[in-house]
Amino acid sequence: MTELAAVKAALKTQAVETPSWAYGNSGTRFKVFAQEGVPRNPWEKLDDAGKVHEFTGVAPTVALHIPWDKVEDYAALSKHAEQRGVKLGAINSNTFQDDDYKLGSVCHPDASVRRKAVDHLLECVDIMDATGSRDLKLWFADGTNYPGQDDIRGRQDRLAEALAEVYARLGDEQRMLLEYKFFEPAFYSTDVPDWGTAYAHCLKLGPKAQVVVDTGHHAPGTNIEFIVATLLREGKLGAFDFNSRFYADDDLMVGSADPFQLFRIMYEVVRGGGFTPEVAFMLDQCHNIEAKIPAIIRSVMNVQEATAKALLVDREALAVAQQTGDVLEANAVVMDAYNTDVRPLLREVRKEMGLDPDPMAAYRASGWASKIVEERVGGEQAGWGA
Ligand code: PSV
Ligand code: MN
Numbered sequence: 165m166t167e168l169a170a171v172k173a174a175l176k177t178q179a180v181e182t183p184s185w186a187y188g189n190s191g192t193r194f195k196v197f198a199q200e201g202v203p204r205n206p207w208e209k210l211d212d213a214g215k216v217h218e219f220t221g222v223a224p225t226v227a228l229h230i231p232w233d234k235v236e237d238y239a240a241l242s243k244h245a246e247q248r249g250v251k252l253g254a255i256n257s258n259t260f261q262d263d264d265y266k267l268g269s270v271c272h273p274d275a276s277v278r279r280k281a282v283d284h285l286l287e288c289v290d291i292m293d294a295t296g297s298r299d300l301k302l303w304f305a306d307g308t309n310y311p312g313q314d315d316i317r318g319r320q321d322r323l324a325e326a327l328a329e330v331y332a333r334l335g336d337e338q339r340m341l342l343e344y345k346f347f348e349p350a351f352y353s354t355d356v357p358d359w360g361t362a363y364a365h366c367l368k369l370g371p372k373a374q375v376v377v378d379t380g381h382h383a384p385g386t387n388i389e390f391i392v393a394t395l396l397r398e399g400k401l402g403a404f405d406f407n408s409r410f411y412a413d414d415d416l417m418v419g420s421a422d423p424f425q426l427f428r429i430m431y432e433v434v435r436g437g438g439f440t441p442e443v444a445f446m447l448d449q450c451h452n453i454e455a456k457i458p459a460i461i462r463s464v465m466n467v468q469e470a471t472a473k474a475l476l477v478d479r480e481a482l483a484v485a486q487q488t489g490d491v492l493e494a495n496a497v498v499m500d501a502y503n504t505d506v507r508p509l510l511r512e513v514r515k516e517m518g519l520d521p522d523p524m525a526a527y528r529a530s531g532w533a534s535k536i537v538e539e540r541v542g543g544e545q546a547g548w549g550a
Contacts, residue, residue: 168509172513172516174471175468175475175513176251179222179225180222180406181254182213182223182445183415184206184213184227184447185229186447187203187213187456187457187546190547191450191452196452196547200537202546202547203536204546206232206233208223208233209233211536213250214248214393215457217248217250219520220465220523224250225447229256233253252296254298254403255299257300262280265277270285270306270322270327271304271306271314271319271320271323282326282330289338293336305350306350307354308350310352316353317353320527323365324365327365340372341375342362342376343356343375344356344357344375345378347353348413360374360524363398364478365398375400375402376402376404377392377396377403379409380405380407380415388425389425393432396432401436402443403443404429404446406445409421415448415449416449417462417466419469423470427474427502431474434476439471464512471507473506
């Protein structure tokens, strides 16, 4: 196989998981702007996710968020997804929206609140059994706002205990993905603030516990690709939550703020052998002011473009330059790949996959946007928190 054929073959295997919550209404703490045609339930979210996959060919799974996507019959939901060409993906837990969780969930000082939180996580594993999902994704809003508010170290013990109970409940093929975030909603201390804390917990738990890198969850200037390289080297990179940020956890379209960073991250993924199904490539975004489905299509395409560029890095030439200390040449090799216009290549890949080469135009021409505006009237639109 020529090198270009190998790059194309790799691109055809790409899988980007889209989040159910990105299809619903969302906003900031100031205002949620409703859009016409937004899904009213998990079934309609899957209808939209099916469209993203239909036009991109590389978004075959959809992450659910419990309880927002709770249904009576998960087998029926899985079937509904499959009829739309997609499958159910990671199950995201929610231990941050009940009054009980004011002082935390699994790290709460009160054992009865911890029990409630752990029971929710166990319920999520039950749902995984029903949906056939591999991954349980955990993000905790736990932390403190004031020095002295709680015992920072004691909270780590409570976290470890809760995670161990859930870990023990996982089936052979199931995994726990632990996500970190450096701040918010707690501002003084956060219980899983960084990759080191997540890694330490996952290491103790065992091989089924893996770290999630949410690209929006780092302080400005953080070298995220270094974290990716390190976690891959340690066999502990389980997943990405892709998005872009300008200031904080902005959850904007991945690749919109800093496509070069996304390329650098994807290069370390490729370099570290992480471009496999063992690493879940998920979006964690919200579309507050832009149309949701095309924004998700655009995001998937941005990931594809960064991946194509990462795959195009001439690694042999790079190794020679690095070995001989040719700093300028090494940097030039990386920049050559980054500066390549990969859009023609991706258009070819799509044609070979039987897709329209321009997913954005194909979606626009499909009439889906006006169909859902016409049909989805009445009922309550899904949104962040519902
Ligand atoms: C909150 O920061 C958050 O965006 C986390 O990144 C989770 O992955 C997501 O919500 C869904 O719970
Ligand atoms: Mn996330």
